Amino acid sequence: MKQAFIVLLLLFVTGCSEESYPKIPANQSFAATLNLKDTTISFIDKQYQKITEWDLSDPFLGGLLVDDGDTLLIYGKDMEKISVYSLSLGKKLESWDVGRGIVSMTQLHTGELAAVNQESNEVYFLASTGDIEKKVKVGKQPQSLIPDKSGERLYVINFGEGKLSVLNTSSMKIEKEIEIPPSSTGGLLREKESEIWIGGHGSGSEVEERIHIYSTQTGKLIKTLKAPTMPIKFIENEDGIFIASHGSSMIYTFNHSYEQTASSVIGANPFEMELFNGDLLVAGYDSNELYVVNSTSGKVLSTVKTGKGPFQLMIRE
Numbered sequence: 001m002k003q004a005f006i007v008l009l010l011l012f013v014t015g016c017s018e019e020s021y022p023k024i025p026a027n028q029s030f031a032a033t034l035n036l037k038d039t040t041i042s043f044i045d046k047q048y049q050k051i052t053e054w055d056l057s058d059p060f061l062g063g064l065l066v067d068d069g070d071t072l073l074i075y076g077k078d079m080e081k082i083s084v085y086s087l088s089l090g091k092k093l094e095s096w097d098v099g100r101g102i103v104s105m106t107q108l109h110t111g112e113l114a115a116v117n118q119e120s121n122e123v124y125f126l127a128s129t130g131d132i133e134k135k136v137k138v139g140k141q142p143q144s145l146i147p148d149k150s151g152e153r154l155y156v157i158n159f160g161e162g163k164l165s166v167l168n169t170s171s172m173k174i175e176k177e178i179e180i181p182p183s184s185t186g187g188l189l190r191e192k193e194s195e196i197w198i199g200g201h202g203s204g205s206e207v208e209e210r211i212h213i214y215s216t217q218t219g220k221l222i223k224t225l226k227a228p229t230m231p232i233k234f235i236e237n238e239d240g241i242f243i244a245s246h247g248s249s250m251i252y253t254f255n256h257s258y259e260q261t262a263s264s265v266i267g268a269n270p271f272e273m274e275l276f277n278g279d280l281l282v283a284g285y286d287s288n289e290l291y292v293v294n295s296t297s298g299k300v301l302s303t304v305k306t307g308k309g310p311f312q313l314m315i316r317e
Helices: 002-017
Strands: 030-035 040-044 050-055 062-065 071-075 081-086 091-097 102-107 113-117 122-126 132-137 142-147 153-158 163-168 173-179 184-190 195-200 210-215 221-226 231-237 240-245 250-254 260-265 270-276 279-284 289-294 300-305 310-316
Touching: 030 062, 030 270, 062 102, 062 310, 071 102, 102 142, 113 142, 122 142, 142 184, 153 184, 184 231, 231 270, 240 270, 270 310, 279 310, 289 310
Parallel strands: 195 231
Antiparallel strands: 030 040, 030 310, 040 050, 062 071, 071 081, 081 091, 102 113, 113 122, 122 132, 142 153, 153 163, 163 173, 184 195, 195 210, 210 221, 231 240, 240 250, 250 260, 270 279, 279 289, 289 300
């Protein structure tokens, strides 16, 4: 009798210690900011009202909402494991033991998951169970991952050296390396134009002021565009190409003929942009706000308070 009581007590304590979060209904559209300074996630609806906020204990660097629209993967360079959450259940489901060093993740159009380990300078390919199926060595301090639409190629921007690695996901080998500026980060793959736009911070005392555009076929530099300072994020739609330069808090707009059509200061230290609800959303890392911008006029329509240090945006529509 005493043993049965202890077992029941342990089950009760275990159940109570499991953290839960406000549930996000499966039919709820949202824009979510991942906030680094206070390790929270702010969920915002299409009326630009805050739905809720999750306060996580993970020292995360980023997250990936997989294509089922419900499973959220939270990762970080200092995290030993990837945390797997269900939005609709409002709880953590499991952890994937992949080791420290994960700084970026993406899902290929084939459904396969890819993760950058910056400590081992490798790209991991993961099954849906979290098992590591393959590791591919790339350049020093890999950071940004850009998959093509077919899922056949993965472009890896190596922050620690001037090299873009083009990884063939069928052979799992590097099929091409393109020379790019050191400390590059952020990119835009334009497959129809056979080009890739590369941003960056700059090296040493030289701050990056230009976007470098390369041919994906030849690897040669096609041209550069001025977008000071530190252009690191790119978004394209029918209105043009938007660039966030976080060193100057500038948002630039270029048309499809490479001509600058607009520029404006938006937010404080904008690291991230996404399209949502027909608008352009800009996350101000130092202002702790999300800026809702008309993608045609470039005017700020409204602002939404987020957690501290919004660093990444996730969209579900």
